[in-house]
Amino acid sequence: MNRPIRWSAGALVWRPAPGGSPTDLQVLLVHRPRHDDWTVPKGTVERGEVRPVTAVREVEEETGVTARLGVPLLELEYEYAPGRMKNVAYWAATAVRGDADAYEPNKEIDGVAWVPLTKAAKRLSYDSDRSVLDAFAERLSSGALDARTLLVVRHATARPRQRWRKDPLARPLSAEGKNEARGLRPLLAAYGVHHLRSSAALRCAATLSPYADTLHRPIVLDHRLDEPREGGPEKKRPVAEAMAEAVDHKRPVVVCGHRPVLPRMLEVVGVDASAVDADPLPAAGLVVVHHRRGEVRAIERHDPH
Structure with a gap:
């Protein structure tokens, strides 16, 4: 029992x-x-x-x-x-x-x-x-x-892809996704996130917006993190370059991306991508990577649901 x-x-x-x-x-x-x-x-x-x-x-x-x-x-x-x-x-x-x-x-x-x-x-x-x-x-x-902190977030729940006829990058969050985005605020605050980076897709930026608005911090949009089927890069190098810039921040940083791109994003800091492929993050889920001098010191995963 x-x-x-x-x-x-x-x-x-x-x-x-x-x-x-x-x-x-x-x-x-x-x-x-x-x-x-x-x-x-x-x-x-x-x-x-x-x-x-x-x-x-x-x-x-x-x-x-x-x-x-x-x-x-x-x-x-x-x-x-x-x-x-x-x-x-x-x-x-x-x-x-x-x-x-x-x-x-x-x-x-x-x-x-x-x-x-x-x-x-x-x-x-x-x-x-x-x-x-x-x-x-x-x-x-x-x-x-003395490790630095990087948070990699999957965007919150978006409007269904099959029902969206406009620009794929403009597909917004659903009502559920907006609630998930608001729910991320205290979690990002717990790690003292200072820098915010995102795919240029609206659903990714909107996932970070409630926290960014609270801090009055900008979100850096980066097309190198876009989903490949929506015009993002097919190869790993642009994603790696974008993530290397994020890793370089001394203060805690969050990067929001898409499920197909998350393994590439995490590989840059030495996280085994196969683990993410085998058990994908849910919408608004995140991985926290504590790293120092190119070495991963600890990894956390938080699924808000």
């Missing part, structure tokens, strides 16, 4: 110690009066959320800090009550806004502290949280914390 699982997510937020050397790091921990424990910020996935969004939301609710996700750390699954299982996914993260020192204590969280990394294991109350700390230390030693 399968036991029900409570899906949760959290993040270990880190920073260089103020006034210290670049190797002196601190991590953000919280104290819960109900359990009288020190732990890593985390919480339960709400209806309609994907776990990266949960992780960022919980960090903000529990610490007052808005976080940007970096590489994933690990997933833990354990019994938190008789017959009840919990699965928690954790990310490394950095603070982009907010002041933990100004957090107002409440009945859920009555203490928030930046703790030296060297002392965090003793402060934490549970071995499971120490496992998160160990995963973070491994990512730190491997240099993965």
Whole structure:
């Protein structure tokens, strides 16, 4: 008999110690009066959320800090009550806004502290949280914390191709697709996406538009990413050139394309295209690639449905 699982997510937020050397790091921990424990910020996935969004939301609710996700750390699954299982996914993260020192204590969280990394294991109350700390230390030693972030998105649901008689590149999103595009906003925000690039097809640009409008950022349209049957390139080289430009950005970047082109797009950063071919992304699905110096450090996949 399968036991029900409570899906949760959290993040270990880190920073260089103020006034210290670049190797002196601190991590953000919280104290819960109900359990009288020190732990890593985390919480339960709400209806309609994907776990990266949960992780960022919980960090903000529990610490007052808005976080940007970096590489994933690990997933833990354990019994938190008789017959009840919990699965928690954790990310490394950095603070982009907010002041933990100004957090107002409440009945859920009555203490928030930046703790030296060297002392965090003793402060934490549970071995499971120490496992998160160990995963973070491994990512730190491997240099993965400095990885760049690339998100490759399949466009949201569009109007049916067979019912569209006008310019193929002008085929718009359906009502469902517009909802999917709006749903992408918090997910792109969770990774702090700053640069937006897209096929020149309207349905691709419209997939990124809600997030771009929120940030007041432009979307760079690139015909090299168009679907071949709509005038896009048949060969891989133009796609590779377009993606190489995206990869070159230091700040997180998202690129939106078409299902037939996605494997080529991912190959540029070293992702096995056969995996995408075997299990294609759904509409508005995405792959997150954390890469550094031409090497993939971590890959995530998020299917919003």
